[in-house]
Amino acid sequence: xxxxxxxxxxxxxTFRWRVPxxxxxxxxxxxxxxxxxxxxxxxxxxxxxxxGSVERVTFHMLRLLSNRLANVLAGRGIAPGDRVLIxxxxxxxxxxxxxxxxxxxxxxxxxxxxxxxVPLGWRLTDSGARAAVVAQSVAARLQAARSGAPALEVVLTxxxxxxxxxxxxxxxSAAADSFxxxxxxxDAPAFLFYPQDGMGKPAGVxxxxxxxxxxxxxVEFALGFFPQSxxxxxxxxxxxxxxxxxxxxxxxxxxxxxxxxxxxxxxxRQLALIGRHGVRAAWIPPAHLRRLTAIGDATPSPxxxxxxxxxxxxxxxxxxxxxxxxxxxxxxxxxxxxxxATTANNEAVMERLEGSPGxxxxxxxxxAVDNAGHPLxxxxxGMLAAAPGAYGSCLGGWTGQGWxxxxxxxxxxxxxxxxxxxxDGYLWPEATPAEDGTAVxxxxxxxxxxxxxxxxxxxxxxxxxxxIMPNGDLKAFVVLAPGHSGDVxxxxxxxxxxxxxxxxxxxxxxxxxxxxLPSGPDGIDRGSLINRPLxxxxxxxxxxxx
Numbered sequence: 001x002x003x004x005x006x007x008x009x010x011x012x013x014t015f016r017w018r019v020p021x022x023x024x025x026x027x028x029x030x031x032x033x034x035x036x037x038x039x040x041x042x043x044x045x046x047x048x049x050x051x052g053s054v055e056r057v058t059f060h061m062l063r064l065l066s067n068r069l070a071n072v073l074a075g076r077g078i079a080p081g082d083r084v085l086i087x088x089x090x091x092x093x094x095x096x097x098x099x100x101x102x103x104x105x106x107x108x109x110x111x112x113x114x115x116x117x118v119p120l121g122w123r124l125t126d127s128g129a130r131a132a133v134v135a136q137s138v139a140a141r142l143q144a145a146r147s148g149a150p151a152l153e154v155v156l157t158x159x160x161x162x163x164x165x166x167x168x169x170x171x172x173s174a175a176a177d178s179f180x181x182x183x184x185x186x187d188a189p190a191f192l193f194y195p196q197d198g199m200g201k202p203a204g205v206x207x208x209x210x211x212x213x214x215x216x217x218x219v220e221f222a223l224g225f226f227p228q229s230x231x232x233x234x235x236x237x238x239x240x241x242x243x244x245x246x247x248x249x250x251x252x253x254x255x256x257x258x259x260x261x262x263x264x265x266x267x268x269r270q271l272a273l274i275g276r277h278g279v280r281a282a283w284i285p286p287a288h289l290r291r292l293t294a295i296g297d298a299t300p301s302p303x304x305x306x307x308x309x310x311x312x313x314x315x316x317x318x319x320x321x322x323x324x325x326x327x328x329x330x331x332x333x334x335x336x337x338x339x340x341a342t343t344a345n346n347e348a349v350m351e352r353l354e355g356s357p358g359x360x361x362x363x364x365x366x367x368a369v370d371n372a373g374h375p376l377x378x379x380x381x382g383m384l385a386a387a388p389g390a391y392g393s394c395l396g397g398w399t400g401q402g403w404x405x406x407x408x409x410x411x412x413x414x415x416x417x418x419x420x421x422x423x424d425g426y427l428w429p430e431a432t433p434a435e436d437g438t439a440v441x442x443x444x445x446x447x448x449x450x451x452x453x454x455x456x457x458x459x460x461x462x463x464x465x466x467x468i469m470p471n472g473d474l475k476a477f478v479v480l481a482p483g484h485s486g487d488v489x490x491x492x493x494x495x496x497x498x499x500x501x502x503x504x505x506x507x508x509x510x511x512x513x514x515x516x517l518p519s520g521p522d523g524i525d526r527g528s529l530i531n532r533p534l535x536x537x538x539x540x541x542x543x544x545x546x
Contacts, residue, residue, distance in 0.1 A: 080105030121145030214392025340392025373408030486513030
C-alpha cells in the first residue's frame with residue numbers, strides 16, 4: 001500500500017487509500033494468497049517447537065484448515081456477529097482460529113494465554129462469547145470461569161491426547177474443507193480487544209475488518225517500507241494482543257510474507273531462532289527488547305533489515321543497545337487500541353527526535369485537540385487524537401450488549417494520551433505515571449490490591465501485602481492461617497495460585513512469611529515492609545531483601 005520513498009514528504013504525497021467497501025480481512029490475508037495466480041504453496045507460517053522440530057504451513061493449508069474450523073463452528077450454531085473467544089500461544093491453531101472466525105463474519109475475542117481465571121472470566125462474561133477455541137493450557141481456567149458466562153455454548157480445546165467432539169483437531173478431521181467467506185462490509189465488526197493486563201473489569205474495544213488496511217501505513221513505514229524482497233517476519237510479543245495481530249502478523253500475511261513462530265520465551269534461544277530462520281523484519285516491544293539486549297556479548301547477534309518497537313517509549317540507552325545488537329536502527333510505531341497505529345518514524349528518510357515517536361503516518365492525521373475535539377495550534381497541549389473517519393480507529397467501546405462510539409462530538413478519536421504536535425508534525429505524548437497502588441511489570445500495569453486479594457483467597461493465608469521492591473519486582477508478605485507453616489514449597493504453591501487466578505505477569509517474584517503486617521494511616525504500611533532488616537539467614541541472597 002505504501003510506496004518506497006526518499007523522504008517522509010514524498011511518502012505522504014504519493015500515498016493513496018484503497019480500502020474497498022466490501023472487505024473481509026481473513027479473505028485478504030489467506031484466501032487471496034491462493035487465488036488469481038498467487039502461489040498458495042508459499043510458506044505462510046514456520047513454527048519451531050520447544051524440542052527444535054519445525055513445521056511449515058502454506059497459505060493453502062491455512063485456507064483449508066480455517067475453512068474446516070469455520071464449518072465446525074457454523075455446524076454448532078455460531079453465526080455472523082457472534083463473539084468467539086480465542087486463546088493460544090504462537091501456533092498454527094492460533095492462526096486458523098482467527099481466520100475461521102473472521103471468515104464467518106463472527107467477532108474474534110483474542111485473550112492472552114497467561115491471564116488467570118478471574119480476568120478470563122470477565123472477558124467471557126462481558127463479551128457474551130458463544131464459543132471458545134483455546135489451548136490445552138487455558139482449558140482448565142476456562143472451565144473455572146465458565147460458570148459466570150451463561151452465553152458460552154461451544155468450547156473447542158486443542159488437546160490431541162484426549163480426542164473427542166470437543167477436541168479441535170478431532171473436529172477438524174471430520175469437517176469439509178470448502179467454505180465461502182462471508183461478504184462483509186469493511187465497517188463490519190471483526191475483533192473485540194481487551195487489555196493484555198488483568199486489572200479490574202475493563203471495557204472491550206470493537207474493531208472492524210478495515211483495521212488492517214487502516215494500520216498498514218504506519219507499520220510499513222516503520223519497517224522500512226515493508227515488505228522488501230526476502231523479508232521474513234518475527235515478533236516475541238503476545239500473539240493475542242491488538243498490536244501483535246494488527247502491527248505484525250496480519251500485515252505480514254497481507255503481503256504474503258512468512259511469519260516465524262515459537263512458544264519459546266528464552267531470549268538466547270530467540271536470538272538464535274532469528275538467525276536460524278533468516279528473519280529480516282521484526283516488531284519487538286520495549287519489554288522484550290530489554291531482555292534480548294541484556295544477554296551477554298558472547299551470544300551471537302543476528303542482523304535485521306528492519307526493526308520496529310513501541311508503543312511504549314524507548315529510552316536512548318535501550319535504543320542504542322538494540323541498534324547495536326541487531327545492526328539496524330530501531331523505528332517506533334505509536335498509537336493505541338482506540339486509534340490504531342497513527343504515528344511512526346523511519347530513520348532512513350526522516351530525522352528522529354529523542355522523546356518523540358515520530359510523525360503521523362502517511363494518509364493519517366493526528367492532532368492535539370481540546371475537550372470538544374477541535375484541533376489546537378502547534379505546540380498547545382491537548383488530547384492526541386486521530387481525525388474523523390480514520391480507517392484504523394475503533395468502532396467504539398463494548399458495553400456488554402453492543403458498542404457505543406468513544407469519539408469526541410467532533411468525530412475525532414482520542415487515543416488516551418495527552419501531548420502536543422510541533423510545527424514540523426512531530427508528536428510529543430506525555431508520559432503517563434502509574435496510578436497509586438499499581439506497579440508496571442513487563443510494560444503491563446498490575447494492581448497490588450488484586451494480587452493481595454488473590455493471595456488471601458488461598459486457604460493457607462490470613463493476610464497479605466504486596467510491595468514494589470527497589471529493582472521493580474513484586475514481593476509478597478503473607479501472614480499464615482493457623483495450622484500452616486511457611487516454607488519454600490508453600491511459597492511456590494502461592495505463586496502458582498496467583499498465576500492461575502490472576503495471571504503470570506502478576507506473580508510476586510519473592511514471598512516472605514511474616515507474623516503481622518504493619519499499619520499506616522491509609523492501611524498497610526508498604527514502606528515499612530520494603531525497609532525491613534536484611535534476612536542474613538536466607539538461603540538465597542535475593543531473599544535477604546526484607
